[in-house]
Amino acid sequence: MNGSKNNICLALLAFRDGGKVMLNRRADADVEAWEFIGGGVEAGETPFDAVKREIFEEVNYTLSPDDDLQFVGDYDFEYDETRAKVYFFTAKSPGIDKFSDSEEVFVCDLKFFDAADALDLTLLPLTRKLLEHEDITV
Numbered sequence: 001m002n003g004s005k006n007n008i009c010l011a012l013l014a015f016r017d018g019g020k021v022m023l024n025r026r027a028d029a030d031v032e033a034w035e036f037i038g039g040g041v042e043a044g045e046t047p048f049d050a051v052k053r054e055i056f057e058e059v060n061y062t063l064s065p066d067d068d069l070q071f072v073g074d075y076d077f078e079y080d081e082t083r084a085k086v087y088f089f090t091a092k093s094p095g096i097d098k099f100s101d102s103e104e105v106f107v108c109d110l111k112f113f114d115a116a117d118a119l120d121l122t123l124l125p126l127t128r129k130l131l132e133h134e135d136i137t138v
Contacts, residue, residue, distance in 0.1 A: 005083040011050035012038035017093040020112035035124040047087035059099035067091040
């Protein structure tokens with residue numbers, strides 16, 4: 001992944017509950033837009049460690065073995081001026097009541113959707129591509 005595009009590396013997580021996936025309504029977006037929770041993989045960090053760190057930073061929750069964290073796959077996406085390497089994970093939801101607000105995510109902005117229904121929402125480009133990807137089953 002090189003060239004004139006902005007290259008990013010992300011670790012994203014879909015909490016799942018009864019066939020539904022949790023999305024976050026972005027608090028900092030100009031319009032309502034939904035996304036998976038996660039963020040950048042830092043230098044020297046594995047995607048697995050990054051997703052655990054991001055979940056803690058964004059919803060103040062420490063993933064445990066009971067959450068059944070699963071690596072789904074890694075995907076390369078290009079959109080606008082960005083080229084992204086995305087490591088995608090799923091985990092069982094511990095319940096939204098186990099989360100708390102952070103500077104980045106407000107618990108009131110978390111909601112579960114059927115994957116098909118989520119495609120009717122205004123989604124961030126990576127979230128839409130992950131939900132549409134034929135290999136991804138949540």
